[in-house]
Amino acid sequence: xxxxxxxxxxxxxxxxxxxxxxxxxxxxxxxxxxxxxxxxxxxxxxxxxxxxxxxxxxxxxxxxxxxxxxxxxxxxxxxxxxxxxxxxxxxxxxxxxxxxxxxxxxxxxxxxxxxxxxxxxxxxxxxxxxxxxxxxxxxxxxxxxxxxxxxxxxxxxxxxxxxxxxxxxxxxxxxxxxxxxxxxxxxxxxxxxxxxxxxxxxxxxxxxxxxxxxxxxxxxxxxxxxxxxxxxxxxxxxxxxxxxxxxxxxxxxxxxxxxxxxxxxxxxxxxxxxxxxxxxxxxxxxxxxxxxxxxxxxxxxxxxxxxxxxxxxxxxxxxxxxxxxxxxxxxxxxxxx
Amino acid sequence: xxxxxxxxxxxxxxxxxxxxxxxxxxxxxxxxxxxxxxxxxxxxxxxxxxxxxxxxxxxxxxxxxxxxxxxxxxxxxxxxxxxxxxxxxxxxxxxxxxxxxxxxxxxxxxxxxxxxxxxxxxxxxxxxxxxxxxxxxxxxxxxxxxxxxxxxxxxxxxxxxxxxxxxxxxxxxxxxxxxxxxxxxxxxxxxxxxxxxxxxxxxxxxxxxxxxxxxxxxxxxxxxxxxxxxxxxxxxxxxxxxxxxxxxxxxxxx
Ligand SMILES: Nc1ncnc2c1ncn2[C@@H]1O[C@H](COP(=O)(O)OP(=O)(O)OP(=O)(O)O)[C@@H](O)[C@H]1O
Ligand SMILES: [Mg+2]
Numbered sequence: 383x384x385x386x387x388x389x390x391x392x393x394x395x396x397x398x399x400x401x402x403x404x405x406x407x408x409x410x411x412x413x414x415x416x417x418x419x420x421x422x423x424x425x426x427x428x429x430x431x432x433x434x435x436x437x438x439x440x441x442x443x444x445x446x447x448x449x450x451x452x453x454x455x456x457x458x459x460x461x462x463x464x465x466x467x468x469x470x471x472x473x474x475x476x477x478x479x480x481x482x483x484x485x486x487x488x489x490x491x492x493x494x495x496x497x498x499x500x501x502x503x504x505x506x507x508x509x510x511x512x513x514x515x516x517x518x519x520x521x522x523x524x525x526x527x528x529x530x531x532x533x534x535x536x537x538x539x540x541x542x543x544x545x546x547x548x549x550x551x552x553x554x555x556x557x558x559x560x561x562x563x564x565x566x567x568x569x570x571x572x573x574x575x576x577x578x579x580x581x582x583x584x585x586x587x588x589x590x591x592x593x594x595x596x597x598x599x600x601x602x603x604x605x606x607x608x609x610x611x612x613x614x615x616x617x618x619x620x621x622x623x624x625x626x627x628x629x630x631x632x633x634x635x636x637x638x639x640x641x642x643x644x645x646x647x648x649x650x651x652x653x654x655x656x657x658x659x660x661x662x663x664x665x666x667x668x669x670x671x672x673x674x675x676x677x678x679x680x681x682x683x684x685x686x687x688x689x690x691x692x693x694x695x696x697x698x699x700x701x702x703x704x705x706x707x708x709x710x711x712x713x714x715x716x717x718x719x
Numbered sequence: 720x721x722x723x724x725x726x727x728x729x730x731x732x733x734x735x736x737x738x739x740x741x742x743x744x745x746x747x748x749x750x751x752x753x754x755x756x757x758x759x760x761x762x763x764x765x766x767x768x769x770x771x772x773x774x775x776x777x778x779x780x781x782x783x784x785x786x787x788x789x790x791x792x793x794x795x796x797x798x799x800x801x802x803x804x805x806x807x808x809x810x811x812x813x814x815x816x817x818x819x820x821x822x823x824x825x826x827x828x829x830x831x832x833x834x835x836x837x838x839x840x841x842x843x844x845x846x847x848x849x850x851x852x853x854x855x856x857x858x859x860x861x862x863x864x865x866x867x868x869x870x871x872x873x874x875x876x877x878x879x880x881x882x883x884x885x886x887x888x889x890x891x892x893x894x895x896x897x898x899x900x901x902x903x904x905x906x907x908x909x910x911x912x913x914x915x916x917x918x919x920x921x922x923x924x925x926x927x928x929x930x931x932x933x934x935x936x937x938x939x940x941x942x943x944x945x946x947x948x949x950x951x952x953x954x955x956x957x958x959x960x961x962x963x964x965x966x967x968x969x970x971x972x973x
Binding site: 582587598599602 | 770797801810820822825829837
């Protein structure tokens with residue numbers, strides 16, 4: 383009777399231990415890649431900072447799509463909420479302390495996430511997806527319309543932000559912004575790994591796979607997804623805030639259907655439900671966009687489309703899953719043919 | 720009023736099809752009841768009505784003297800009204816250990832915490848090990864459910880239900896798809912349950928029904944046509960009539 387029980391309790395830690403190691407390795411990999419970017423592309427730090435901001439958006443999308451199974455084509459609503467909140471606070475409200483502004487972005491994103499989740503979760507399936515598009519379009523129109531506050535299509539310009547910690551100025555080359563963004567990404571990523579490995583994270587995975595089963599286990603589904611929407615909103619809001627602070631302008635593109643759709647493409651490209659996929663997908667998509675659009679400004683989208691088709695056909699689980707299979711380090715989850 | 724659980728006049732139709740016709744039934748604490756009936760009799764629908772997956776057109780569900788008819792499925796589970804599914808509903812990517820751990824955490828109100836490791840709680844882990852052991856799932860505990868045999872998935876369904884510490888347990892064909900060498904597992908697991916609990920088992924395997932049940936209820940075309948001890952069910956004329964060919968098969972098994 384005690385024999386199997388002992389085997390099992392010995393088995394449990396060995397299973398979670400490599401995961402824990404993997405997360406440390408993951409954070410280290412982000413830092414190494416980030417540092418390499420800093421040294422290799424010193425003239426492109428603005429682009430790299432943009433990649434980090436978008437990576438936060440794609441991470442936020444992974445939380446609701448990859449973990450909870452709610453697809454959205456309106457995730458930039460939450461990104462835009464963070465960006466515009468920072469813009470308002472800075473330009474109209476006179477708030478110039480960068481960490482305060484980041485906090486404002488996160489809170490605005492979380493609030494928008496709460497509202498968006500409450501609306502989207504009233505529908506299911508295709509209707510839900512359409513609802514997400516409608517919400518981002520409404521947000522876009524609102525930002526376009528209230529020119530007095532948002533600057534309309536010219537964008538909300540003139541954010542002047544104090545030095546970080548009162549010491550590091552946001553310089554012309556974007557070094558401070560980039561390093562700040564990198565640190566932010568690492569912290570957010572590590573926190574999200576904690577969240578998705580927690581009981582709540584596992585419950586979300588359950589909700590994605592079978593909500594009826596989750597209810598029969600005695601757990602409510604709606605509040606769980608809504609909670610994830612709030613967390614997702616905070617992360618997307620931080621991305622928007624970073625974009626606003628680093629570029630000192632908030633444009634209509636930050637709350638657009640296009641950005642939302644691209645975020646979903648990046649997520650599918652990298653792979654859903656791992657957080658790693660979100661990062662890989664963002665970097666590859668944006669690097670591809672940058673390089674190919676320089677070579678051929680007219681057909682780069684065609685190329686991205688072809689890349690996506692190839693990935694979906696060859697590696698339906700996304701690039702991270704493919705890499706996992708090839709390298710034998712992936713989870714056994716995607717082992718179906 | 721000593722009933723632990725009772726339904727009064729439970730009625731449900733889908734379009735014009737009456738699937739539950741004024742079903743009334745009571746279960747005392749410790750009751751072991753088998754609900755049988757031909758295919759399509761409305762047994763699963765009855766479970767769905769009782770546990771809140773479906774809303775009845777009329778009738779009441781009463782647990783411990785409290786009318787729970789207006790409560791949703793989640794609240795009924797939390798009050799101790801627990802079911803298993805005839806066709807397994809599990810998370811294909813998760814392991815048996817994860818399923819049972821999640822269930823125990825939920826029961827303890829800890830399933831929505833965002834800090835703290837999922838498998839980090841020692842007391843929970845011990846309880847989970849114990850449940851997996853009872854249902855013979857220790858070896859497959861860390862395999863994704865999609866990769867284990869269907870019979871073991873059926874056993875996991877039961878482990879999840881037991882992890883909820885039910886007061887009333889409704890098992891919808893627990894042995895369907897379980898190899899006969901493994902059915903004693905189900906009986907052992909049920910034998911370990913606290914005596915106070917009421918168990919209703921829907922089952923086509925008459926051997927199992929006779930060993931398990933003290934009372935048999937027969938449902939046909941949505942209505943109860945027989946209630947009584949297992950020994951009398953085979954002799955009942957209406958039951959024979961309801962089963963026709965089906966019943967001949969069931970008899971051969973028994
Ligand atoms: N959601 C539904 N919509 C319409 N008809 C339904 C629905 N659910 C069940 N039915 C019908 O109700 C009848 C009873 O079905 P139910 O699943 O309750 O039978 P059962 O006794 O569990 O049968 P089995 O032994 O095959 O599991 C069947 O004729 C079925 O087709
Ligand atoms: Mg049935």
